[in-house]
Amino acid sequence: MAEIADRVQEVMDRIAHAAQRSGRAPDAIRLVAATKAVSPDRIREAAGAGVRAIGENYVQEAMAKRQSLADLALEWHLIGHLQTNKAKQARATFDLFETVDRLEIGRALARRGGPGAGPAQALIQVFLGGGEQRSGVHPEALPELLDALAAVQELELRGLMGVPPVVENSSIAETRRYFARLRELFEAGRKGRESARWDTLSMGMSADYEAAIEAGATSVRVGTAIFGPRPV
Numbered sequence: 330m331a332e333i334a335d336r337v338q339e340v341m342d343r344i345a346h347a348a349q350r351s352g353r354a355p356d357a358i359r360l361v362a363a364t365k366a367v368s369p370d371r372i373r374e375a376a377g378a379g380v381r382a383i384g385e386n387y388v389q390e391a392m393a394k395r396q397s398l399a400d401l402a403l404e405w406h407l408i409g410h411l412q413t414n415k416a417k418q419a420r421a422t423f424d425l426f427e428t429v430d431r432l433e434i435g436r437a438l439a440r441r442g443g444p445g446a447g448p449a450q451a452l453i454q455v456f457l458g459g460g461e462q463r464s465g466v467h468p469e470a471l472p473e474l475l476d477a478l479a480a481v482q483e484l485e486l487r488g489l490m491g492v493p494p495v496v497e498n499s500s501i502a503e504t505r506r507y508f509a510r511l512r513e514l515f516e517a518g519r520k521g522r523e524s525a526r527w528d529t530l531s532m533g534m535s536a537d538y539e540a541a542i543e544a545g546a547t548s549v550r551v552g553t554a555i556f557g558p559r560p561v
């Protein structure tokens with residue numbers, strides 16, 4: 330039982346050290362616990378150990394978990410692909426949408442807020458390469474999508490999210506190049522929108538979150554390093 334708490338502590342320590350190496354305060358980095366296939370009880374343990382943000386891949390799964398954990402002050406992030414027909418449920422469930430990669434999704438989220446909801450908080454997911462990955466906007470198409478989404482009322486763009494391609498025997502040096510590329514796109518995205526709250530760069534998972542922080546991540550999505558391997 331103490332295992333999850335110990336792992337959360339270790340991840341937080343590593344985040345703090347990586348933040349220091351990149352000249353930032355530990356609390357400048359947000360740990361998002363990736364909890365697909367993780368039970369509410371185990372999420373509760375992670376929360377008890379200091380986790381404040383949860384990343385879920387599926388709307389239905391997240392709705393159920395959020396209900397059973399309603400007594401906890403957690404922030405819920407959608408980190409999986411979203412279909413427009415789930416936009417309404419998704420708006421009711423998540424506080425940040427990390428995977429907006431086309432205009433229709435941004436518009437659907439904006440429309441589905443309900444009274445008093447405030448603008449939907451969103452990151453644009455960028456495609457960084459890799460074979461059959463189907464999510465994310467290509468970097469060449471990013472500026473155009475950014476402009477289009479920035480014009481959508483009730484949608485607040487907060488930054489970028491990306492997942493480097495998983496290739497066999499890929500080295501951390503290669504992964505670092507993808508992180509550096511995404512960081513460049515993030516900085517370019519700020520240009521001309523200095524008044525916007527463009528403050529979130531979500532990159533890095535269990536295998537590489539320290540490298541991501543060194544490359545400028547403000548948010549890391551960590552599953553396995555906290556909860557152990559997922560059932561296949």
Ligand SMILES: *Cc1c(COP(=O)(O)O)cnc(C)c1O
Pocket residue numbers: 363365386408409492534535536550551552553554
């Ligand atoms: C599952 C998942 C993670 C976490 O991956 P781990 O390797 O278990 O840390 C991060 N981001 C996304 C989008 C995921 O689907």
